Amino acid sequence: MKNQAKQMQIDSNDHISKIKKLLKGELGLLLILVILVITFMILSPYFFTSRNLLNITRQVSITLIVAIGMTFVILTGEIDLSVGSLAALAGIATAAVLSASGSILLAILTGLGMGFLMGSINGLLTVYGKVQSFIVTLAMLGIARGIGLVWTGGKPISGLPIAFGKLGAGYIGPIPFSTLIAVGVFIIAYYFMNRTKHGIYMRSIGANTQAAELSAIPVKKYRVIAFMISGALSGLGGILITSRLLSAQPTAAEGMELNVIAAVILGGASLSGGIGTILGTLLGAMVIGVIDNGMNLIGVSAFFQQIVKGIIILIAVMAKRGE
Amino acid sequence: MSETVDKTAKTVLKLEAIQKSFGGVKALKGVDFELNEGEVHALLGENGAGKSTLIKILTGVYQMDSGNIFINGNTVKVENPIAARYKGIAAIYQELSLVESLSVAQNIFLGHEPVKNFLGQINYKAIIEQSIDYLKTFGINIQPNTMVSELGMGEKRILEIVKALSINANILVLDEPTTGMSAAEIEKLFAIMDDMKHKKVNMIYITHYLDEVFRVCDRASVFRDGENSGTFNVKTTDSKSLIKAMLGKELKDEFPIRIDKPEGETLLETNHFKSTKMREPVSFKLKKGEILGITGIIGAGKSELALGLFGADVCESGELLLNGKKVIHKSPKDAHENGFAFIPEDRKDQGLFLDLSIEHNITVTNIDKVIKKTFVSLKDKEKMAFKTAEKLKVKPLNIKADAAKLSGGNQQKVVIGKWLSGEPKVILMDEPTRGIDVGAKTEIYKLIQTLASSGVGIIIFSAEFKEINGICDRILILRKGQIVREIMKENSTTEAILSVALGGDQ
Numbered sequence: 001m002k003n004q005a006k007q008m009q010i011d012s013n014d015h016i017s018k019i020k021k022l023l024k025g026e027l028g029l030l031l032i033l034v035i036l037v038i039t040f041m042i043l044s045p046y047f048f049t050s051r052n053l054l055n056i057t058r059q060v061s062i063t064l065i066v067a068i069g070m071t072f073v074i075l076t077g078e079i080d081l082s083v084g085s086l087a088a089l090a091g092i093a094t095a096a097v098l099s100a101s102g103s104i105l106l107a108i109l110t111g112l113g114m115g116f117l118m119g120s121i122n123g124l125l126t127v128y129g130k131v132q133s134f135i136v137t138l139a140m141l142g143i144a145r146g147i148g149l150v151w152t153g154g155k156p157i158s159g160l161p162i163a164f165g166k167l168g169a170g171y172i173g174p175i176p177f178s179t180l181i182a183v184g185v186f187i188i189a190y191y192f193m194n195r196t197k198h199g200i201y202m203r204s205i206g207a208n209t210q211a212a213e214l215s216a217i218p219v220k221k222y223r224v225i226a227f228m229i230s231g232a233l234s235g236l237g238g239i240l241i242t243s244r245l246l247s248a249q250p251t252a253a254e255g256m257e258l259n260v261i262a263a264v265i266l267g268g269a270s271l272s273g274g275i276g277t278i279l280g281t282l283l284g285a286m287v288i289g290v291i292d293n294g295m296n297l298i299g300v301s302a303f304f305q306q307i308v309k310g311i312i313i314l315i316a317v318m319a320k321r322g323e
Numbered sequence: 324m325s326e327t328v329d330k331t332a333k334t335v336l337k338l339e340a341i342q343k344s345f346g347g348v349k350a351l352k353g354v355d356f357e358l359n360e361g362e363v364h365a366l367l368g369e370n371g372a373g374k375s376t377l378i379k380i381l382t383g384v385y386q387m388d389s390g391n392i393f394i395n396g397n398t399v400k401v402e403n404p405i406a407a408r409y410k411g412i413a414a415i416y417q418e419l420s421l422v423e424s425l426s427v428a429q430n431i432f433l434g435h436e437p438v439k440n441f442l443g444q445i446n447y448k449a450i451i452e453q454s455i456d457y458l459k460t461f462g463i464n465i466q467p468n469t470m471v472s473e474l475g476m477g478e479k480r481i482l483e484i485v486k487a488l489s490i491n492a493n494i495l496v497l498d499e500p501t502t503g504m505s506a507a508e509i510e511k512l513f514a515i516m517d518d519m520k521h522k523k524v525n526m527i528y529i530t531h532y533l534d535e536v537f538r539v540c541d542r543a544s545v546f547r548d549g550e551n552s553g554t555f556n557v558k559t560t561d562s563k564s565l566i567k568a569m570l571g572k573e574l575k576d577e578f579p580i581r582i583d584k585p586e587g588e589t590l591l592e593t594n595h596f597k598s599t600k601m602r603e604p605v606s607f608k609l610k611k612g613e614i615l616g617i618t619g620i621i622g623a624g625k626s627e628l629a630l631g632l633f634g635a636d637v638c639e640s641g642e643l644l645l646n647g648k649k650v651i652h653k654s655p656k657d658a659h660e661n662g663f664a665f666i667p668e669d670r671k672d673q674g675l676f677l678d679l680s681i682e683h684n685i686t687v688t689n690i691d692k693v694i695k696k697t698f699v700s701l702k703d704k705e706k707m708a709f710k711t712a713e714k715l716k717v718k719p720l721n722i723k724a725d726a727a728k729l730s731g732g733n734q735q736k737v738v739i740g741k742w743l744s745g746e747p748k749v750i751l752m753d754e755p756t757r758g759i760d761v762g763a764k765t766e767i768y769k770l771i772q773t774l775a776s777s778g779v780g781i782i783i784f785s786a787e788f789k790e791i792n793g794i795c796d797r798i799l800i801l802r803k804g805q806i807v808r809e810i811m812k813e814n815s816t817t818e819a820i821l822s823v824a825l826g827g828d829q
Contacts, residue, residue, distance in 0.1 A: 195698040197690040204687050207676040214635060214673050215688045215741060216659030274678055 025268055029283040032316050036287065040294035047297055054174060060289035061182035062237045064282060066256065067263040068189045069233030071281045072226040074264050077206040077273025078126060078133035080230045082118070082140035084256030087238035088249070089144045090115040094239050095157040095248035104164050111239040112232055118144055119231015123224035133227075141257070148250040158247035168244030178240050185233065190278045202226055206273025262313055263288050287316065332359035334396075335525045336381075336494055341390035343376055350376045352549040353390070358494065363516060363526045365536045365557070368546030368569055368760075374529055377546075378496050381527075382414045383407040394494075413492035415483045417499050421471045428454035428467035431486050457485050461515050477508025481515060488524065495519075496527045501535060502758070505621045506825065513539045531758065533562045545569050569761065578793030579769050583776045585613035585796055590780040591749055595641035598631030602804030604641050609749065609780045614771060616795030617784050619824050624804035625784040626668055629753045632782075633665040634658040645748070659688065664742030668753040668784075670731070674738035677727040681717065682708035684726050684737050689745040711740040716766060732763020739770065750774065753784045768794050788824065792817045800824050 040047040066083050073080045094111035098104065122140055126133040170177040193199035201222050204212045213219045237256075242248045267284030269276025291312055295305045336358040343351040351373050358364050366374045379385040381392070383401040392399050394410060401407045407414075421430050428450045429436075437446045454467035463481060471479065480500050487495055501509045516526065516539050528540055536543050537557060544554045545568040553568045590611045597604035602624055609615050617625055630636045632643065634652025643650050645661055652658040655665065667673035676684055685708040686693065693703040708722045715736040717729070726737055735755065742750065755771070756764045771794060775781050785791050791798055792815050800808040800823045808823045 191698065195701070197694065197699060200683070200687060200690055200699065203679065204676055204683070207679050208672070210673050211667075211675055212687075214633070214655055214665055214667050216655045217687070218654065218656050274676065 026277065026279050026283060028319070029266065029268065029280060029287065029316070032319070033283060033287050033290065036290050036294065036312075040290065040297065044294065044297040047294060050174070052293070052297070054176060054179065056286075056289050056293045057179040057182070058176035059293060060285050061176070061178040062240050063256070063259055063263055063288065064182045064285040065185050065233050065240070066230075066237040067260045067267075067281050067285050068185055068278060069230035070260050070264050071189075071267070071269060071276050071278060072193075072202060073133070073230045074261075074269045074271060075206045075273060075276045076202050076223050076226045077209065078223065078226065079137065079261070079271070080119075080122060080227060080234075081134065081137040081257050082122060082144055083230065083234040083237070083260055084253040085141045085144035085148070086115050086118050086231055086234035087241060087253040087256060088251070089118065089148045090235035090238035091242035091248040091252055092148045092151055092157060092250060094242050095160055096151070098160055098164060099157060102161070104161070107164070108167075108239055111242075112235045115235020115238065116228055116232040119227045119229070119234070120224065122231065123227030126227065127220050127223045145250075145254075152248070152250045154250060156247045156249045160242070160246045160248075162246070164243055165246045166243070168240040168242070178244070181236075181240070185236070186278065186282055193278050198222065198225070203274060206275070208274070259288060266313060266316055288313075332362065334358070335360050335394065337391075337393040337396075338377070338381070339391040339393070341377065341380060341392075342388045343380060343385060344388055350549055351380075351387075354546075354549070354551050356544060356551055357554075358525050358527060359542075360525060361520055361523050362541040363520060363528050363539055365540040365543035366527060366529045366546060367531075367533075367536065367543055367565060372546035372569075373549040374546050375498075376549075378414060378498065378527070378529065381407070381494075382412055382496065408490060408492070411491060411493045412496070413487035413490070413494070414496035415480070415487060415498060415500060417502055419479055419483060421479055421482060421486075423470070423472040425471060426467065427458075427465055427469050427471060427474075427482060430471055430482065431457060431467075431489050433486070435490060453489075457489055461485060461518070463515075475505075475508070477504040477511065480504060480508075481512060484515065484519075488519075493523070494525050494527070496529070498529045499531065499758070500528075501530070501532070503621065509535075531760070533565060536565070537562070566761065578790075579765065579772060581614075581772050581775075581794075581796070583612065583772075585610045585775070590646065592644040592647075593632070593641065594644065596631065596638065596643055597640045598627065598636040599639050600627045600636045601631055601639075602627075605804075605806050606641075607799055607806060609782060611780055612775050612778050613780055614775050614794060614796045615780070615782045616791040616798040617782055617801060618786065618788060618791045618798060618820060619801035621786050623786075623801040623824070625786070625801060626753055627804070628801070629665065629751045629782070629784045632658070633663055633751055635665075659745070662746075662748035664745070664747035664750045666735075666738055666742075666750070666752040666755055668757060670734050670738055670757075675726045675734055678725055680723050681712060681726055681729070681737055682722040685711050685722070685740045685744075688741045692744060707744050711743055712737070714743075715740050715770065730760075730763070732759040732766070735759055735763065735767060736770075739767070747779060750779055750781045751784070752781065754787075755783060755785070756787070756790060764790075788817045788820045792820055802826060 037048070046052055066087065070080055070083060090111040093114040094107045097110040098107035101107070118140065122133070122137050125131055125136045166177060168178050172180060201217045204215065204217055205219050205222055209219060238253065241252050263284040264276065264281050265271065266287055267276065267280030269280065291309050295308060300308065334357050338354060338356040341351050341354045354373065354377055356377070368374050376385065380387045381401065383403045383406050392401060399410055401410065401412070422433065425433070431454050432450050437449045438444060439446045451467050458465055458467065461481070465474065465478060471482070474482065484495070500512060504512065519526065530536060540557050542554055543557055543565060545552050545565060547569060555565060588611045589608050591609040593606055595604040595606055605628060617628065619625055627636070631638065634654050634657050638651065643652065650661050652661070658665070671677060682705060686704050690699060693700050693707055705722070712720055712722055717733050717736050726734060729737065756767055771781055783791065783795060796812050798810045798815055798820060799806050800810070800820060802824065810819065
């Protein structure tokens with residue numbers, strides 16, 4: 001009898017700790033998102049309309065795509081500060097090829113390839129050059145931005161064909177095309193992370209690199225792959241920005257890395273590696289998107305928005321850590 | 324502290340009815356404990372018996388739920404580790420608290436540096452002079468200007484003690500201090516402890532090694548299931564009584580008897596094999612179904628050999644033959660593909676993903692086995708983890724829990740478990756029972772025998788001579804990286820192994 005009671009107590013404790021764990025994870029973040037949505041619903045009648053909600057998904061799509069790439073990097077215990085510069089450079093490459101050849105497909109492949117290539121360099125220098133990724137990608141942040149400026153002479157590449165604009169600014173029915181692309185990336189990344197050995201290996205590497213190596217995981221290869229994914233998805237982000245503006249700006253996406261890292265960390269990832277999910281990153285990006293959109297709607301000044309956003313991010317992360 | 328000389332020993336520290344629960348699970352169920360002046364008091368018990376919890380309460384890391392702490396007869400409260408230091412309580416944990424990039428002298432005075440003026444300029448001359456004094460008192464031959472990163476494990480541990488005593492600690496807790504120390508360093512430590520005893524430093528000594536208890540301790544308290552199940556006078560007790568108190572039942576055979584004899588077929592052969600980290604090339608053979616022990620004192624080159632065979636270090640010369648065919652391990656992945664498995668010596672740093680689930684830990688190495696078409700089958704993955712955990716009797720059997728939540732013995736089962744679904748041919752085990760309790764040890768020995776009986780070749784790299792003697796079919800002894808002796812089970816005694824390993828046979 002006594003044993004049974006004890007067992008039940010342990011079971012109920014188990015449940016409580018499970019709920020706590022969930023609240024700390026994605027569920028807690030969802031709760032924060034719901035609170036934010038309700039707050040803005042009360043403050044602005046326009047906020048909770050299907051048009052505005054779809055608009056938010058469009059605004060969030062690029063951050064989300066790049067943040068998904070960043071999730072892989074952060075999961076392996078590294079960081080990629082160069083995503084904004086890589087996006088701009090990939091956008092320039094895309095626009096240059098498009099202007100020269102007129103082929104949208106070739107232009108897109110070039111943009112993706114540029115991101116992938118620069119990401120590979122980040123990865124190879126970090127893993128084989130044994131330089132910390134913070135430093136490698138900080139250097140790349142400057143180098144890639146500089147290449148873009150030199151390439152364009154500091155002037156935007158404009159006059160791109162209207163058809164190319166559909167990618168970033170077009171709609172299928174009521175749904176923004178870039179939202180659909182982001183959803184596609186999310187689904188692929190979700191399966192890649194959770195249902196292939198690649199995702200499982202990367203998580204292991206971030207959790208304990210030495211144990212991963214001694215568990216027969218090809219550690220170096222996967223550390224490089226994470227940077228390749230981040231680079232390629234930055235490239236995709238750059239293509240969408242270029243498409244939306246119908247012009248490639250050498251100064252595009254400046255400071256993007258901060259929003260992207262904020263989304264990943266809000267999503268529950270740990271900068272020390274091993275912890276982080278694609279779903280969390282989606283919710284993190286949505287929280288940031290909702291804050292941006294909601295504050296615009298209720299007319300908070302752009303200067304003040306920065307402060308509020310910073311505070312909300314701090315509170316959200318702290319609330320999730322606390323018991 | 325008054326220096327009254329009593330004929331009966333004076334009680335320095337008294338713990339009374341200490342209780343502590345973690346989320347409904349009682350870790351301490353009303354523990355009483357007394358520490359007398361000038362004694363070394365051993366805390367024994369299996370992992371999870373409550374030793375660490377009690378020490379953490381004493382040093383202010385945890386707060387007790389109820390109970391009393393008396394120091395020299397006065398009730399005290401230990402709110403946090405800093406308060407503990409002010410009350411003269413210092414603990415030296417397995418994980419060292421030294422700053423590697425500072426000198427010996429700077430470490431001794433870290434946090435209480437003598438300053439010259441209000442700017443906080445440190446009086447380095449005083450630090451060096453006093454450090455020399457301290458080091459001399461303990462008969463330690465280290466220069467105070469040496470960087471801590473240049474010291475060996477034993478010297479670091481001793482430096483920790485010096486550091487604690489430099490702030491006048493009179494209750495010193497030593498948590499498995501001999502981990503990673505060589506035999507000579509252990510002797511040095513014991514000599515220092517004997518000396519401290521005379522200086523009326525009172526010590527609590529946590530260990531798994533009974534021989535250390537008999538060598539250096541005066542009394543021993545045995546913990547079981549969150550209770551103090553008896554305090555023994557070391558002079559009038561024996562290891563059997565202590566083990567009995569630890570287990571609560573008579574321990575019959577620590578080393579299970581092996582029935583099978585290894586088959587004659589050679590499974591693995593090394594031919595003047597040498598990795599970049601090894602000092603000397605080695606040649607030996609391993610038969611199918613054999614348990615081969617490779618032993619030697621710490622630093623003899625056991626781990627280096629194990630890591631070399633597993634491809635974690637690069638092979639420099641010589642060759643490795645598996646079933647007569649040459650194999651090259653450029654990485655652990657190659658070794659895994661050739662049917663090798665490796666249990667590293669440091670479970671937490673090299674073996675486990677502590678913050679990930681037991682399921683993840685068990686399945687990650689052989690994840691290929693549960694891939695259907697492109698994707699990992701979550702159901703099969705779960706099944707694989709559960710089957711392995713069940714077979715290895717992992718307790719609690721909750722594969723979704725983090726590996727960090729398990730006791731040392733169960734963590735070790737998980738580390739072994741990650742290889743088993745790959746049906747390895749050769750298993751390399753580096754210190755497979757380090758820091759785990761007696762019960763779990765026996766389970767692991769049985770598992771090793773079962774695996775060997777199924778035809779797996781097993782090499783145990785261990786500095787625990789009793790274990791090597793008890794479990795292995797054949798024993799190779801390493802000295803300074805070289806195999807100096809081969810002993811068959813029939814002719815093997817712990818004393819003989821120890822004597823060869825220490826070079827006492829020369």
